[in-house]
Amino acid sequence: MSVLEIRDLHVSVGEGDDAKEILRGVDLTVRSGETHAIMGPNGSGKSTLAYSIAGHPKYTITGGTVTLDGEDVLEMSVDERARAGLFLAMQYPVEVPGVSVSNFLRTAATAIKGEAPKLRTWVKDVKSEMELLEMNPAFAERNVNEGFSGGEKKRHEILQMRLLKPGIAILDETDSGLDVDALRIVSEGVNRSREEGQVGVLLITHYTRILRYIKPDFVHVFVNGKVVEEGGPELAEKLENEGYAAYVKGSQEVASA
Amino acid sequence: MTDQNTTGLTTESAVLAGELFGEGVGTQAGPPTTPADSTAVAPGAHSHGGTPTGSPAERFTSTDPDAFGVPTGREETWRFTPMKRIKPLLDGAASDARVTWTTDLPEGVELTRVDAGDPLVKGLPEPVDRLAALTRQNSDGADVVRVAKEAQLDRPVTLGLAGTGGDSAGEMPVVWGQLVVEVGAFAKATVVLDHSGLAKYSGGVTVLVGDGAQVTLVSVQEWAPGAVHGGQYDAVVGRDATFKQVVVTLGGDLVRLVSNVQYAGPGGSAELFGVYFSDETQHQEHRLWVDHAVPNCTSNVLYKGALQGEGARTVWIGDVRIRPAATGTETYELNRNLVLTDGARADSVPNLEIETGEIVGAGHASATGRFDDEQLFYLCSRGIDAETARRLVVRGFFADVVQHIGVDALQDRLMATIDARLGALPALDEQPVEVA
Numbered sequence: 001m002s003v004l005e006i007r008d009l010h011v012s013v014g015e016g017d018d019a020k021e022i023l024r025g026v027d028l029t030v031r032s033g034e035t036h037a038i039m040g041p042n043g044s045g046k047s048t049l050a051y052s053i054a055g056h057p058k059y060t061i062t063g064g065t066v067t068l069d070g071e072d073v074l075e076m077s078v079d080e081r082a083r084a085g086l087f088l089a090m091q092y093p094v095e096v097p098g099v100s101v102s103n104f105l106r107t108a109a110t111a112i113k114g115e116a117p118k119l120r121t122w123v124k125d126v127k128s129e130m131e132l133l134e135m136n137p138a139f140a141e142r143n144v145n146e147g148f149s150g151g152e153k154k155r156h157e158i159l160q161m162r163l164l165k166p167g168i169a170i171l172d173e174t175d176s177g178l179d180v181d182a183l184r185i186v187s188e189g190v191n192r193s194r195e196e197g198q199v200g201v202l203l204i205t206h207y208t209r210i211l212r213y214i215k216p217d218f219v220h221v222f223v224n225g226k227v228v229e230e231g232g233p234e235l236a237e238k239l240e241n242e243g244y245a246a247y248v249k250g251s252q253e254v255a256s257a
Numbered sequence: 258m259t260d261q262n263t264t265g266l267t268t269e270s271a272v273l274a275g276e277l278f279g280e281g282v283g284t285q286a287g288p289p290t291t292p293a294d295s296t297a298v299a300p301g302a303h304s305h306g307g308t309p310t311g312s313p314a315e316r317f318t319s320t321d322p323d324a325f326g327v328p329t330g331r332e333e334t335w336r337f338t339p340m341k342r343i344k345p346l347l348d349g350a351a352s353d354a355r356v357t358w359t360t361d362l363p364e365g366v367e368l369t370r371v372d373a374g375d376p377l378v379k380g381l382p383e384p385v386d387r388l389a390a391l392t393r394q395n396s397d398g399a400d401v402v403r404v405a406k407e408a409q410l411d412r413p414v415t416l417g418l419a420g421t422g423g424d425s426a427g428e429m430p431v432v433w434g435q436l437v438v439e440v441g442a443f444a445k446a447t448v449v450l451d452h453s454g455l456a457k458y459s460g461g462v463t464v465l466v467g468d469g470a471q472v473t474l475v476s477v478q479e480w481a482p483g484a485v486h487g488g489q490y491d492a493v494v495g496r497d498a499t500f501k502q503v504v505v506t507l508g509g510d511l512v513r514l515v516s517n518v519q520y521a522g523p524g525g526s527a528e529l530f531g532v533y534f535s536d537e538t539q540h541q542e543h544r545l546w547v548d549h550a551v552p553n554c555t556s557n558v559l560y561k562g563a564l565q566g567e568g569a570r571t572v573w574i575g576d577v578r579i580r581p582a583a584t585g586t587e588t589y590e591l592n593r594n595l596v597l598t599d600g601a602r603a604d605s606v607p608n609l610e611i612e613t614g615e616i617v618g619a620g621h622a623s624a625t626g627r628f629d630d631e632q633l634f635y636l637c638s639r640g641i642d643a644e645t646a647r648r649l650v651v652r653g654f655f656a657d658v659v660q661h662i663g664v665d666a667l668q669d670r671l672m673a674t675i676d677a678r679l680g681a682l683p684a685l686d687e688q689p690v691e692v693a
Contacts, residue, residue, distance in 0.1 A: 082640035098653025
């Protein structure tokens with residue numbers, strides 16, 4: 001059972017006079033077994049939230065707290081956060097030339113579990129997860145993300161989530177750039193983890209499309225660096241029909257007031 | 258991406274940083290908007306931003322050393338080279354000294370020697386600098402590896418060239434060598450030159466790739482400390498032939514290799530891979546010249562190097578020329594340098610001259626910097642500690658090139674050497690990482 005608690009989180013990028021506040025007081029709690037969708041227009045700070053939780057050095061936390069099961073996440077290094085049970089499926093996964101997928105996965109699994117996984121079961125696990133994600137076995141010998149198509153990169157992210165079994169998984173626009181088939185395959189991967197019961201999912205998306213495959217328990221509308229409305233799945237339907245215009249307009253009025 | 262040229266590291270570059278350093282591997286130069294109008298192109302005719310590139314449009318070649326004059330270190334071709342340290346080669350007299358040869362010749366391969374008057378030697382591409390001309394002269398003929406036409410070798414041809422550390426009198430005269438690898442039409446061969454030991458060695462290597470042949474030349478420089486190695490490598494690529502060269506420079510005090518490619522007929526393909534790792538005080542210089550003078554040929558250049566320690570120094574010059582007749586050319590060259598510690602210096606000068614607009618594509622990129630923090634973040638976000646992540650990235654940086662050799666045992670040996678060298682790196686986890 002994991003609980004990720006975000007309280008009044010303020011985050012900026014840049015330094016000195018160039019510093020710009022992106023997150024302006026985010027409050028959010030995600031528990032194991034729950035799926036939260038964070039929806040918002042471009043530039044609202046959704047990805048900043050994801051990367052700040054994961055610990056990307058580009059972002060400066062200027063206020064607030066993030067805890068995982070009571071432990072201070074903001075005090076942890078990037079790798080400590082992952083070992084504590086956080087996982088970020090990235091929107092733009094990074095190429096790592098010369099490092100094979102199989103070597104990368106094994107190294108990561110060893111780091112997360114604290115010991116090298118038993119070779120026979122590990123190879124079997126990787127193979128079966130790759131099959132379920134409809135990935136060619138030759139993938140394992142390719143260099144990490146190098147020459148991968150957009151869809152291949154996203155499957156590879158979900159493959160990692162499946163194998164590393166995090167307590168809390170943050171999926172940053174995992175649906176972007178996917179065709180319908182790839183979206184279904186990736187969503188099914190996420191749903192397998194949800195059905196196994198122990199993962200809390202923070203699903204960041206611009207569109208409602210992926211929510212037809214991954215049903216959220218909670219929907220949060222994210223505008224201008226904070227959550228402006230919360231509700232259940234019905235809120236996603238409202239956004240589908242009405243878009244973000246009402247929220248964006250409102251925030252601008254607040255900003256100019 | 259932040260590893261590009263923003264570090265205060267000395268990077269000599271003929272092109273504007275903004276054009277060179279794009280996301281990932283850099284920015285394509287793109288097709289030229291105004292093709293040059295004659296072969297007499299001034300230096301820098303295709304130069305981003307009009308900065309002179311320094312490389313002449315036509316290269317002077319001669320078999321007569323005196324035709325070049327004695328270099329002072331101010332010449333374009335010598336300006337990066339520490340003249341004091343290469344002087345023993347430039348001043349070297351003809352000698353009987355040899356390196357020890359250990360050969361593995363598969364069936365279908367013949368090793369012979371021809372004298373200087375042989376038409377084969379007379380017909381080789383000419384030396385491009387004084388040292389290469391001295392080498393041609395002093396080697397007095399050539400060792401010839403012949404691969405019969407249509408031969409399919411069951412294993413690589415391996416020539417181990419080991420320096421003996423000098424003669425019984427304690428002298429270490431220059432060893433001069435000229436090797437010709439002649440591969441017949443439609444043959445497929447891999448030739449490995451494996452340099453080791455202590456020597457002052459200047460060796461010319463010419464690969465004649467027959468029509469339709471597929472040839473891989475691997476040149477490994479795992480010299481002992483103190484060794485000095487100069488060499489001109491030429492490849493003449495036949496019609497529809499494929500030539501791949503992999504240069505791996507790890508050892509020695511000074512290594513300066515000049516690799517030239519020319520195409521004897523249309524449809525040829527050349528891939529030039531290189532990897533180098535310069536430690537304290539090592540000077541490693543790789544100069545490339547790909548001359549596209551016939552239609553429908555391709556060239557791809559990828560050189561990657563790492564530097565660590567005070568006085569580590571690398572130089573990479575990548576010249577690609579597309580002459581007016583070379584329509585349908587496709588070329589790309591990339592040089593990346595990973596600077597692991599302070600006190601190291603990497604020079605990188607890509608230069609592309611395009612004299613016809615009717616090409617498929619031409620581009621180059623160069624980047625020198627520290628670790629890529631996005632790669633490290635990605636690995637760390639999967640629970641991998643920073644130290645392990647850095648080792649993975651550096652190892653991968655090298656493996657990316659080494660895996661092109663295609664000889665497993667050799668690849669494993671080279672990666673083990675690189676691992677050992679990386680292991681010697683003090684406090685890798687304390688290296689600075691730049692943040693965007």
